[in-house]
Amino acid sequence: MPEAAEVALLEKCQQGREDAFRELMDRYQRRVYWIAFNMLGNYESAKEVSQEAFIRVFRNIGRFDVKKNFYTWLYQITVNLSIDRLRKASHAKAVGLDGLGSLADPDRRDPSDAGERTETRQRVHQFLDRLPPKYKAVLTLRDIQGFSCEEIAEIVGCTNATVRWRLHRARKLFKALWEGKGVEIGDEGDEGESS
Amino acid sequence: MGCDDVRDLLALYVGGECYDNERIAVEAHVPLCSGCARELDQYREARAALAELADEDVPEKTLKGLSTAVRDEVFRRGRRRVLPFELALRCAAAVMVGLAIGAVAYTVRGGPPAPAPGAAIPEPRAVARPALRSVELPPPSGEPRYHGPRARSEGNFYLPRVEALPVGGEKDF
Numbered sequence: 001m002p003e004a005a006e007v008a009l010l011e012k013c014q015q016g017r018e019d020a021f022r023e024l025m026d027r028y029q030r031r032v033y034w035i036a037f038n039m040l041g042n043y044e045s046a047k048e049v050s051q052e053a054f055i056r057v058f059r060n061i062g063r064f065d066v067k068k069n070f071y072t073w074l075y076q077i078t079v080n081l082s083i084d085r086l087r088k089a090s091h092a093k094a095v096g097l098d099g100l101g102s103l104a105d106p107d108r109r110d111p112s113d114a115g116e117r118t119e120t121r122q123r124v125h126q127f128l129d130r131l132p133p134k135y136k137a138v139l140t141l142r143d144i145q146g147f148s149c150e151e152i153a154e155i156v157g158c159t160n161a162t163v164r165w166r167l168h169r170a171r172k173l174f175k176a177l178w179e180g181k182g183v184e185i186g187d188e189g190d191e192g193e194s195s
Numbered sequence: 196m197g198c199d200d201v202r203d204l205l206a207l208y209v210g211g212e213c214y215d216n217e218r219i220a221v222e223a224h225v226p227l228c229s230g231c232a233r234e235l236d237q238y239r240e241a242r243a244a245l246a247e248l249a250d251e252d253v254p255e256k257t258l259k260g261l262s263t264a265v266r267d268e269v270f271r272r273g274r275r276r277v278l279p280f281e282l283a284l285r286c287a288a289a290v291m292v293g294l295a296i297g298a299v300a301y302t303v304r305g306g307p308p309a310p311a312p313g314a315a316i317p318e319p320r321a322v323a324r325p326a327l328r329s330v331e332l333p334p335p336s337g338e339p340r341y342h343g344p345r346a347r348s349e350g351n352f353y354l355p356r357v358e359a360l361p362v363g364g365e366k367d368f
């Protein structure tokens with residue numbers, strides 16, 4: 001259940017008050033940006049996805065039930081937009097569209113950031129980029145953002161058991177990549193999940 | 196529980212997602228198995244590397260640009276621009292709805308409005324029609340080509356008069 005203060009803020013947003021929107025954005029924009037960035041590995045794409053997520057939320061805020069958790073809805077939109085962008089980039093790579101294929105390329109990050117990033121972070125992003133989008137989403141939300149399995153299930157729209165299964169697969173794949181082992185990264189089918 | 200089963204659980208054990216019975220099995224096996232212990236350390240190392248990304252901070256100008264762009268889109272350009280074609284479609288739809296309502300209202304009322312009681316009902320207007328006139332063919336010039344009964348007009352100059360036709364029905368062309 002959301003806090004009373006947040007419910008009041010959301011109701012003001014539903015009335016179209018710009019100051020309420022500004023406060024809501026200040027609360028969540030950092031988290032939204034980092035979820036998008038960890039999913040996409042690219043500053044510009046993360047900014048575009050974050051922007052689009054907030055625009056969609058504000059345009060549909062009238063239909064939101066203020067008794068539900070707002071952040072679940074916001075992060076769900078962010079993750080879905082990020083997954084869509086990853087799939088488009090993956091498709092573009094497959095058909096040889098080089099411009100679009102560089103979306104998740106760690107070498108195309110903001111050059112002014114090159115001095116700040118450690119080699120570890122670069123490797124992490126590089127290996128994360130190789131994971132299928134669904135596995136990348138649960139790994140990002142759990143091991144980077146620190147959400148619980150129940151929260152992740154709500155955000156990505158699946159069961160707790162599916163989240164566990166995807167986490168299991170994602171960590172196995174990531175560990176193998178981290179150790180420098182050649183791994184076969186197949187599709188992101190959820191066969192093997194327990195109900 | 197053997198090594199294979201325990202190693203399969205390590206990916207979830209490292210994040211605390213194991214069920215109680217699974218956690219107990221892992222914690223009983225790992226201290227006794229160097230292979231599984233090494234595998235668990237590798238999972239912890241990979242997870243720790245992921246957690247490093249959580250400490251990154253967002254540059255303030257990035258956040259400021261983000262909120263400005265969203266505010267501009269939602270509030271300054273909140274009203275969707277209506278394209279001319281779309282406007283025309285909307286006008287056409289409004290006209291059609293108006294016509295449909297008018298047609299329904301006309302049908303329900305049963306035709307044109309009835310005259311007020313006591314008022315004289317106007318006579319139907321007489322429509323002037325042109326009088327029928329007989330058409331006479333001009334006399335033929337030179338020898339006549341047709342030797343049969345000549346048609347007399349009175350509105351229909353193509354057919355000969357009945358009494359001029361041969362009795363046996365023969366036609367003399």
